[in-house]
Amino acid sequence: MPKNGKEEPRPKSGQPRNGDPVSLKDLALHLGLSPTTLSLVLNDSPQAVSIPAETKKRIFDGARELNYRPNYLARSLRVQKTNTIGVIVPELSDGYSAMVLNGVESALSTAEYFYLTASHLHREDLLEKLPRVLIERQVEGIIAVDTPIRFTPTLPIVNVSGHEEIEGVTNVVLNHQHAAELGIGHLYNLGHRRIAAIKGQDFSSDTVIRWQTMNDAAKKRGISLDPALTVQLQGDSPSPEIGYTAMKSLLASGERFTAVLAFNDISAIGAIRALEEMGLRVPADVSVLGFDDIYAAAFHNPALTTIRQPLFEMGNLAARTLLARLSGESNGDVPKTVGVEPTIIVRQSTSRVSQT
Amino acid sequence: MPKNGKEEPRPKSGQPRNGDPVSLKDLALHLGLSPTTLSLVLNDSPQAVSIPAETKKRIFDGARELNYRPNYLARSLRVQKTNTIGVIVPELSDGYSAMVLNGVESALSTAEYFYLTASHLHREDLLEKLPRVLIERQVEGIIAVDTPIRFTPTLPIVNVSGHEEIEGVTNVVLNHQHAAELGIGHLYNLGHRRIAAIKGQDFSSDTVIRWQTMNDAAKKRGISLDPALTVQLQGDSPSPEIGYTAMKSLLASGERFTAVLAFNDISAIGAIRALEEMGLRVPADVSVLGFDDIYAAAFHNPALTTIRQPLFEMGNLAARTLLARLSGESNGDVPKTVGVEPTIIVRQSTSRVSQT
DNA sequence: ACCTTTTAGTAAATCGTTTTAGTAATTTTA
């Protein structure tokens, strides 16, 4: 027969059994001690040295018995620290963001940080609103992925694939010049001179720099990327569809080319489909170079030659950089950029230009 | 010349300009009003009717001017509501989780909820720990994705592709029986009788039920899935690699078959590579049936015939179900399961069994 | 002219922790 008169079965919807959560005060009452003592002991504070081991044990046992769980909200409010950051991505299902997030999480989890994710879907209103609501939720910093910064930073920001120089923002960037050298160099060395290109969408952070560095690398070799051989991805679907559509429209123009520089692997895969529907063989008739090296790249048919961008690493680095800024171990200085290196993975979608 | 003596430039590391955030008290002081009044007005509480429009305007203007942002922690603590849920997934980069998450987010954002994501990486310690720390962070409910429930629910849980019946847990499940009928039916109707199968890993929630329903569907047609033609995926890489390895080992056994039932599209893609390396053509010599219908499936070479699982929809439904339970609009009842239907997408990786 | 109602607010309690500043009892030191 239970004797505590407090127990009114509060019928709260959806919740399975087990009454309301027990607070520190509840536990203190139950043990006949003050909340202060419990807090000191449970957090192993230096002031707890004077508490005898027996009392400590009583406290730990009581906590386990009553299934005490500290309320992180209350704690965070008091200590002014949430161990939470915000992550803003364009969209989750595009593979790119997921890989970066994976790296972010890996770095955060070892630091006991959590993160709130928000997708802006390229909508201007969300680009303005999401940082605000994340800040209201007291995130300590924000990692943006392939996302333009449309607000004035009031806390540490790290932007993966960001290229704008903004006070308070650290950009994690690929060495695009090197990437272009690898890509153009590879095609050039295989004898390709008329190279078609699929540019990224305007909303993609990398579109401009990629286009520029690719052009530079081409010029350096005495060739150029002909505007007549260039198409741009349209729409924000994460499917190969848009690469397919882009290549279709290029093919419709009747221009001739021996290689295609795709903005990413996804669009390369779409482009290959379009080429093959036209009766063109990859790589025999046209070489296709991807970018990113997503999981599917190695197993596509033909396996994609691609420029590998270390997405996990970039996310990981972004998180580590942010944590360093938060912990103050970077003593106050905000790196403008941190860089990562691309590599070229040569597979079956590119080959020497045919001799005919 | 600034005259407020309060302004000591607190040199906090990493933070760009702009002093400490302004609290309600700060704003109240600045306006010569009490925090109470501001709170009433800013939240448009019924008691604010007696506050004249002019004062209201003063408050709103002041809030904008000082860039006041309510502290969500404090608010949540007081009103005992966080508008936050936890999401537990095996891993982020496997495509499956990302698609589901996308659906989850879509449903949550319209309800002004945010979510904390955590990956358990199939580690037992994390399966036990993650729910606990999420609960400490006062999430109102948890969505688990393809994840075993290793704890006693004390708050509403929705498990996407969960199959255990647990008090307090709603499972969002595919109609696996229907899926098996579609899959086996399709292959059977094309004349296939010796069907190889790639089973999922033991840690995948769907492995058992899928295997069972596929066997049932086969039996119903007077055939059976021969254990000698069955292999299981090994390892937790989200790459086609493991499908490739599985198929390699099956081929090494020398058994003959005309079709392969893959656990998912990713492994189907790996399997196709292994088959082609053996000189077997897909679908001419062997038909391959995928599962999921990920973005890459339609653009693979050959395009994958696959059983579509509406992952976005499942995530969306999971979130909507959880929100309904939280809001109490489901008045307390906890649906054991909510179901979604598969469809078969016939493309180029399956064909009529050859007449030879 | 008195009572009631409305207007325009405010003080204080509260959410669940952490932390600062004590205190009373005991033990140690001089």
Added chain:
DNA sequence: TAAAATTACTAAAACGATTTACTAAAAGGT
């Protein structure tokens, strides 16, 4: 044996909101 130090705790003030219960002044009703 008195002063100082240690031991074992606790009361109360934060953190930044929301909310309940007030109050004082003005307006309205009769």
